[in-house]
Amino acid sequence: KKLVQNGSRLRLPPLPSPRDLINLYKLRAKKQLSQNFLLDKRLTDKIAKAAGAIKDGDVCEVGPGPGSITRSILKRVPGRLIVIEKDPRFLPFLEMLQEASQERLKVVLGDILSVDMQKLFREDLRMQWDDRCPNIHLIGNLPFSVSTPLLIQWLRDISLRQNAWSYGRVRMTLTFQKEVAERIVAEANGRQRCRLSVMCQNWCDVKHVFTISGSSFVPPPDVDVGVVTLRPKIEPIIKEDFHLVEKVVRQMSTFRQKKCIRSAQTLFPPHVREEMAVKLLHLAEVNPDTRSFQLTLEEFKRLVSAFSYMCQDYPKLLKYQYGGNSNDKEFWENNESRDLDIGEL
Ligand code: SAM
Secondary structure (H helix, E strand, C coil): CCCEEECCEEECCCCCCHHHHHHHCCCCCCHHHCCCEECCHHHHHHHHHHCCCCCCCEEEEECCCCCHHHHHHHHCCCCEEEEEECCHHHHHHHHHHHHHCCCCEEEEECCCCCCCCCCCCCHHHCCCCCCCCCCEEEEECCCHHHHHHHHHHHHHHHHHCCHHHHHCCCEEEEEEEHHHHHHHHCCCCCCCCCHHHHHHHHHEEEEEEEEECHHHEECCCCCCEEEEEEEECCCCCCCCCHHHHHHHHHHHCCCCCCEHHHHHHCCCCHHHHHHHHHHHHHHHCCCCCCEHHHCCHHHHHHHHHHHHHHHHHCHHHHCCCCCCCCCHHHHHHCCHHHHCCHHHC
């Protein structure tokens, strides 16, 4: 069984198809692992193509399952392909591909939420952050149950230039429920605009490349699936610490359709809430009548910096959690800044 390279394409030796293998091993999709397999070669090729030029680069595929996207990636001749799969039932499938690919493929059994990618790729592919993107790619038809928390975790890693992003601005090609894909790319004022849109667009250039009908998957999920590419920006729009940005964006999105002054109030404890929200919007030069979903990234930038400024005088504001402090009054009374005089801000 030999692997044949023809220019920029690589032909795998004849292998049983993922569909045959699933039948052979009598594999049933596990609901708790969100297993919906994509077995249509045209579509898996399209996902691999969406990742751009991967020839000779390092690719990490998340959740390869029976390996159909894996095959499409291999055909595009990456230097190395590392697949990270949680379900050991797929090991025989992946090991067969590993052998056929002449060790170009490396299989890691593990949970992507805890895999450390800090040393996963080849050193010579490393790039400076402000240089072009390295030839390193993350690709995945992610389990829906982990896709959003994973994306948030990765955005934080991007902000800190750690994990895979210690190698530079590593690009991602990922699948989400179509609605989530639409949220990721939604502009201010858009129907799907939400905090995920702001967080993703602050650190990455995002693109919803195409949609796959749910009926193309085995078993079919109830929803369609969107393929999204994310490319880390050299400079995020809002440069403050990830957690501070997340806090302000989360709270400012509390009441999506209402005037943003209502959402802004949730950043502050009850007894100073109204005055401080006015102060925040005034400092940030944001019109309090703007609806939360209409806020632009530039407005969020001013809001985060105004909130950060207010926190310098009252650091406990950073810890305040709307609805999270079981006794708001007590929290504030035990707080050194309880004599908060908003006039000073
Ligand atoms: N890529 C395959 C395809 O397109 O046919 C499978 C996609 S299926 C939606 C998601 C895959 O991710 C499954 O193989 C599942 O076992 C795996 N998976 C689920 N949670 C995971 C995790 N936390 N880390 C790594 N793999 C995971």
